[in-house]
Amino acid sequence: VMFERVSNKEWTRALEDLKTNNPGLWNYVYAKDIKDEDYDINTVELPRRSTPFSAGYDFYSPFEINAIPGLRYLVPTGIKCRLTNIRGANAVVLENLVLKLYPRSSYGMKYGFRFINTIGVIDQDFYNNETNEGHIYVDFSVENPIHIAKGDKFCQGIIENFYIFKDEIEPLTKKRTGGMGSTGK
Numbered sequence: 177v178m179f180e181r182v183s184n185k186e187w188t189r190a191l192e193d194l195k196t197n198n199p200g201l202w203n204y205v206y207a208k209d210i211k212d213e214d215y216d217i218n219t220v221e222l223p224r225r226s227t228p229f230s231a232g233y234d235f236y237s238p239f240e241i242n243a244i245p246g247l248r249y250l251v252p253t254g255i256k257c258r259l260t261n262i263r264g265a266n267a268v269v270l271e272n273l274v275l276k277l278y279p280r281s282s283y284g285m286k287y288g289f290r291f292i293n294t295i296g297v298i299d300q301d302f303y304n305n306e307t308n309e310g311h312i313y314v315d316f317s318v319e320n321p322i323h324i325a326k327g328d329k330f331c332q333g334i335i336e337n338f339y340i341f342k343d344e345i346e347p348l349t350k351k352r353t354g355g356m357g358s359t360g361k
Contacts, residue, residue, distance in 0.1 A: 178257070178258045179256075181256075182254055182310075184217050187220070190252035191210050191215060191252070219326075220253070221236040221238075222255065226329075232333060234329040234331075235312075235314070235330060235332060235333060236328065236329055237251070237325065237327060237330045238251070238253060238254045240324070240325055241330075243321065243324065244318070245288075245318055248315060248316070248317050249316050249317070250314075252311060253313065255312050256304070256310035257275050257303060258304075259271075259273040259275060259298075259303065271337065272300075272338045273335055274298065274299060274337075275296075275333050276295055276297055276298070276335075277291070277298065277312070277314065277331055277332070278291075279316065280330060283322065286322075287319065287320045289330075290318075291314065291315060292316060293315060314330070
C-alpha cells in the first residue's frame with residue numbers, strides 16, 4: 177500500500193478547474209484564489225499516521241481554505257493510493273483492500289464538517305486506470321465557518337479489508353476505465 181502524489185499535469189489541471197470555477201462534470205462552488213506556490217505538487221504532504229495506534233492516515237490540506245456555511249467545497253488532495261501489497265519472493269498479491277475517507281472527528285463536532293457523499297470509498301482499480309490517475313478529491317460543507325491552513329490535517333483515510341463471495345452469481349469482467357462514478361449506475 178502506498179500513497180503517492182498525482183502527476184504535475186493532473187495537479188495543474190485540477191487547480192485550473194478550481195480557479196475557473198469549472199470543475200469538469202461537477203457543479204460545485206469553490207471560493208478561493210489559488211496561489212502560485214500551490215501549483216508545486218511537491219508541496220503537497222503525503223498522508224501519514226500521527227501515532228503508533230492511529231487507524232487513520234491523516235490527509236493534509238494542499239492549500240488554504242476558508243469555508244463558510246451554505247457552500248460546497250471540492251478539494252483535490254493531490255494524492256492517489258495504490259492498494260496492492262508485495263509479499264514473499266517477488267510475488268505480487270492483490271488483496272481485497274479499500275481506502276475509506278472520513279472527516280476529522282473534531283471538525284465534525286466543532287464545525288459541522290461533513291462530506292457530501294458521507295464516506296469516500298476508493299477502490300483498488302481507481303488507481304492509474306486507463307483514463308484516470310486515481311486523484312482523490314474531497315467534497316465537503318460546514319455548519320460553522322472554518323479556516324484550514326495549507327498543511328492542516330482535514331480528513332483521514334482508513335485502509336480496510338473487504339470480503340467477496342467465492343461463488344458470485346455472475347463473474348465480474350467489467351474493467352474500470354475512469355474516475356468517480358465510472359463503474360456505472
